[in-house]
Amino acid sequence: MSKHTSKQLAEADIRAILRAADEIIAEGGRTLLAKILKGSREKKVLLLGLNDCPTYGWFRAEKLEGVMHKIDWMIAHDFLDIQYSGKLPMIIFTDRGWEIEADQRADEFLSEWDQWLEDGEPSPDMYYLKDRNRHIILLFLEKIGETGDSKYIPYLKEWEIVDYKKVRAKIRSTIDKLEAKSPIDLSAVNERTESIHEALKGEAPQDLLLKCWECGDRFTFSVGEQQFYKQKGFVYPKRCPKCREKREMERFGLFE
Numbered sequence: 001m002s003k004h005t006s007k008q009l010a011e012a013d014i015r016a017i018l019r020a021a022d023e024i025i026a027e028g029g030r031t032l033l034a035k036i037l038k039g040s041r042e043k044k045v046l047l048l049g050l051n052d053c054p055t056y057g058w059f060r061a062e063k064l065e066g067v068m069h070k071i072d073w074m075i076a077h078d079f080l081d082i083q084y085s086g087k088l089p090m091i092i093f094t095d096r097g098w099e100i101e102a103d104q105r106a107d108e109f110l111s112e113w114d115q116w117l118e119d120g121e122p123s124p125d126m127y128y129l130k131d132r133n134r135h136i137i138l139l140f141l142e143k144i145g146e147t148g149d150s151k152y153i154p155y156l157k158e159w160e161i162v163d164y165k166k167v168r169a170k171i172r173s174t175i176d177k178l179e180a181k182s183p184i185d186l187s188a189v190n191e192r193t194e195s196i197h198e199a200l201k202g203e204a205p206q207d208l209l210l211k212c213w214e215c216g217d218r219f220t221f222s223v224g225e226q227q228f229y230k231q232k233g234f235v236y237p238k239r240c241p242k243c244r245e246k247r248e249m250e251r252f253g254l255f256e
């Protein structure tokens with residue numbers, strides 16, 4: 001555990017780390033994530049196709065250890081978390097991290113369409129959007145609707161044919177919205193932008209004052225302890241240090 005939380009990461013770096021984490025979420029740990037960001041040519045990285053991630057090699061110029069520190073910063077600042085799968089510590093998103101990542105993935109889909117439309121591509125095979133994360137897909141459709149641009153309609157119509165009922169309904173309402181040229185709900189757009197902006201701030205972690213389940217006393221759970229517990233995948237302590245010690249002694253028969 002590194003005791004010091006290094007300096008605030010830039011927004012672009014936070015986004016890049018979240019994007020890379022998305023490739024291995026709940027399936028890989030800190031080291032693998034660091035290797036993607038470092039641009040490692042290791043066999044495992046290449047076999048998993050992780051070199052195709054848009055932020056592969058984002059921290060190419062840094063030492064692997066430095067990249068690990070940044071990942072730990074992300075964990076300490078509640079963007080990422082550790083969850084144990086058996087004995088293996090896996091990277092997962094926190095709510096905050098996921099909010100940012102889902103939003104940028106939806107943007108990624110949208111800019112991909114923009115690119116294809118610009119290149120004059122005929123409707124691509126829309127099967128690639130099926131079975132994607134539902135939250136991202138609905139957000140993507142939300143964003144398409146918010147552009148108010150009818151250029152997306154042919155793609156939407158192709159997509160409508162292949163996807164499931166619930167997504168189809170949302171595609172249909174998006175097409176209707178674009179065809180009707182209905183006014184765009186700017187407040188929804190602003191609200192989301194503001195929320196992402198808030199999420200990206202990643203304010204410094206603080207000591208917590210927890211209440212002991214046993215004696216009811218308040219006790220400090222320091223930032224350092226929080227980080228340690230997080231990295232180990234432990235749940236936060238329920239008892240104050242005194243009561244914890246008492247329990248320990250009872251367990252070993254040293255206390256009556």
Ligand SMILES: [Zn+2]
Nearest residue numbers: 212215240243
């Ligand atoms: Zn207590």
